[in-house]
Amino acid sequence: xxxxxxxxxxxxxxxxxxxxxxxxxxxxxxxxxxxxxxxxxxxxxxxxxxxxxxxxxxxxxxxxxxxxxxxxxxxxxxxxxxxxxxxxxxxxxxxxxxxxxxxxxxxxxxxxxxxxx
Amino acid sequence: xxxxxxxxxxxxxxxxxxxxxxxxxxxxxxxxxxxxxxxxxxxxxxxxxxxxxxxxxxxxxxxxxxxxxxxxxxxxxxxxxxxxxxxxxxxxxxxxxxxxxxxxxxxxx
Numbered sequence: 001x002x003x004x005x006x007x008x009x010x011x012x013x014x015x016x017x018x019x020x021x022x023x024x025x026x027x028x029x030x031x032x033x034x035x036x037x038x039x040x041x042x043x044x045x046x047x048x049x050x051x052x053x054x055x056x057x058x059x060x061x062x063x064x065x066x067x068x069x070x071x072x073x074x075x076x077x078x079x080x081x082x083x084x085x086x087x088x089x090x091x092x093x094x095x096x097x098x099x100x101x102x103x104x105x106x107x108x109x110x111x112x113x114x115x116x117x
Numbered sequence: 118x119x120x121x122x123x124x125x126x127x128x129x130x131x132x133x134x135x136x137x138x139x140x141x142x143x144x145x146x147x148x149x150x151x152x153x154x155x156x157x158x159x160x161x162x163x164x165x166x167x168x169x170x171x172x173x174x175x176x177x178x179x180x181x182x183x184x185x186x187x188x189x190x191x192x193x194x195x196x197x198x199x200x201x202x203x204x205x206x207x208x209x210x211x212x213x214x215x216x217x218x219x220x221x222x223x224x225x226x
Binding site for chain 1: 204218
C-alpha cells in the first residue's frame with residue numbers, strides 16, 4: 001500500500017513569489033492534515049480536512065496560506081506571497097477514521113522543504 | 118494550551134546500553150499519546166499510540182508506557198540502526214495533535 005506522498009521534496013523561491021505544495025494521502029483516508037516545522041521548533045498543526053471540507057484551520061498562520069482539497073482526494077497548500085518566515089518543512093498526514101473524540105493514528109509523508117530567499 | 122515537552126534533547130548511547138526517553142504532557146482530556154521515529158530528511162514514522170494511563174506497548178527493542186502526566190519510551194539493548202529522532206505527540210481535542218521537539222538518539226557501535 002502506497003503511503004502519503006508529497007511534491008515537491010524541495011522548493012527554493014524568492015520572497016514575494018508563490019509556491020504550491022501537493023499532498024496525496026493514503027487511498028481511502030478521508031482525513032488529511034497539514035503541519036509545518038520551522039528550524040529548531042516542534043512540528044505544528046496547520047489544518048485538518050475531512051474529505052473536501054476544512055474541519056479545523058486554526059493553525060493557519062495568516063491569509064497568505066490557502067489550502068484546498070478538491071474532490072476529497074489530494075490537497076494543495078499555496079503560499080502567496082511567500083515571506084522569509086515561511087521557510088520550513090511542510091508535512092502532510094492522513095488518517096482513516098478521524099472520529100470526534102478519537103485518537104486516530106496519523107501517517108505522515110516525507111515533507112516538502114521550503115526555502116524562501 | 119496543550120503542551121508536550123521531551124527530554125533529553127539529545128542522547129548518546131553505546132550499543133547495548135539501555136535507556137529511556139521522557140515525554141511530559143499537559144493536554145486537556147487526553148485522547149491519545151503518540152510516538153514517532155524520524156530519520157533525517159524523512160517524515161515521522163508511526164511507532165505507538167497509547168490511550169490511557171497504565172497502558173504499555175512494545176515493538177522489537179522499544180517499549181512505550183503512559184502515566185497521567187508522562188510517557189516513556191524505553192529502549193532495550195539499542196543498536197546503531199535505532200539512531201533517529203524520536204517524537205512524542207498528544208491529541209487532546211478533535212484530532213488536533215501537539216508535538217514535542219523530539220529526542221535525538223545516537224547509538225554508537
